[in-house]
Structure formats: C-alpha cells, structure tokens
Amino acid sequence: MTRSIPTALILLMLALPAAAQSSHQGHGSHGAPAATGAPKGQTGAGAMSMESMQTMMKTMMPSPGDAASTKDFKSADMKMMHDMAVPYTGNPDIDFRTKMIPHHQGAIDMAKVALAHAKDETTKSLAAQIIKDQEREIAEMREWLSKNAPK
Template identity: 85%
Template sequence: MKRSIPTTLILLALAGPALAQSSHQGHGAAPAAGATPMGKMGMGMMDMESMQAMMKTMMPAAGDAASTKDFKAADMKMMHDMAVPYTGNPDVDFRAKMIPHHQGAIDMAKVALAHAKDETTKAMAAQIIKDQEREIAEMREWLTKNAPK
C-alpha cells in the first residue's frame, strides 16, 4: 500500500506530542516494571526505534475491532492537534498543548460510551467528558485574557 505522507515525516511531526503523551500516561502512575517511559534515550528523547514501535500501534490494522479503530483515530487526531508551535511562554504553551490533549480524552471517552459494555466504564467516560470540557473552557478563557496578541 502506497502512503501519501512518508512515514519519517509523520514520525517527525508527531515526536513532540508523542513524548508529551508518553510521559503523561497513567496520569501519575509509575511505569510498569522494566518499562522506560521515554524510550531508550531517557527523559526528553525518544529513539527512532521506540517512536516507530509506538506509531505502529496507532496505525489502523485490517483486523482491528471497531472500537480499536475509533480509539486509534482519536489517538492520531490528538497527536496531530498537539503539534502546535511553541511560543516560549510556558503558561501559553502548557495550555496550547493541554487543550488538544484534553480533547483527545473527550474523544476517547466518546468511543468508550459508544462501545463499552461495563456501566462503570461508561460512567467514568461521561465524567471525563464533563471534566475535560470544563477544563478546556477554562484554558481557552485564560488564553483569551492572557495570551499575547
């Protein structure tokens, strides 16, 4: 299958957001025994092999369940949307990256609502949507009032 965008270009475009996401997995949970959260290169750097392995897990596969396809689409959209230029202002940059990160959580929660069977999963997803929408609104309001024009 011929791809319209070279894999290397995709990897480079997603490197920063991918690192942000991988370091945020579990929202404070310790990595699994033996896991290296930032790849083989350590904090702030992910080697190409680790990045390619991570990207491969996000690409749609023919045998994926419908929910998996939807989760992967949400993951890719979030990673794409997180690729915003840095301003050098940590207050602005934090919010500019967190807004699409939170939107990704909303999109994943919507997938869970559409596909999950467990009522506690659905309740958690509904709460995540509520909380993340509120936080996105707060961040956008702050940016409107405080970001340099």
C-alpha cells in the first residue's frame, strides 16, 4: 500500500534538521554536526537528502507489527511534526517559541508514552521530570508570546 506524504510535512522535514542543530538546555548536543562534517544524510545548510527524508518518514509510519509503545511513540512523533508546521514570521524571538512549544509538547507526549510502557524506574523518573520541565517551559513561552507577539 502506498501512502501519500502531505507537501507541508515534506517541507517541514526539510526545515527540521537545521532547527535541530542548535543545542537546548537539558538536551545536550544531540543533532550537532560531527567534527568531520555534516551528519549522515544531510547536505549543506542543514538540508536532508531526499533519501534520508524518505527513510525517516518510513520509520514514523505505523506498521502492523509495531509494539503498542512504538505505535504510541510514532503517533506522538507525527502529531509533533504536524503541530510544528506553523508559518514563520521573520521574528526570531517569536518563531523560536512558536516552533519550540509543539516541540516541547512532543517531548511531553513521548514522556507520557514512556510512563505508560516503560519498565525501568529511571526511565519513568526521567519521563516525569521531562513532563514537569517542559510544561513549565511551555507556560513561560506562552506567557512571553502573550506579552510580545503581535495580536
């Protein structure tokens, strides 16, 4: 069965690697380019190759044999990708927050999947802390937007 990938999602997938390059407090340097060059599957300026993008998209699509937790993680991933597809304003302060809010919500949703399915108590503890931290940061970003974004 062939699945159609919406154009907006493809455009978002092209933009995400560049956004993922920046470090975020508490997230370390995941996604940072290796010292020897761009990460595998990326071309200049953070763009992904079409092959890498297609491979990533395939891994996000539900499969009949997926474990329940995998289905839930994939659902959270797809929702986050969809919710991050908001237009840019040209104002980096606003754009940062409007992209990070759904990114953080995606982290919360994935942490909830971990709480529901994980067996390891340290995983559950980490997930609970992520929920607490990300909810606080979302509230802070929304507050800033309410005071600073054009109405």
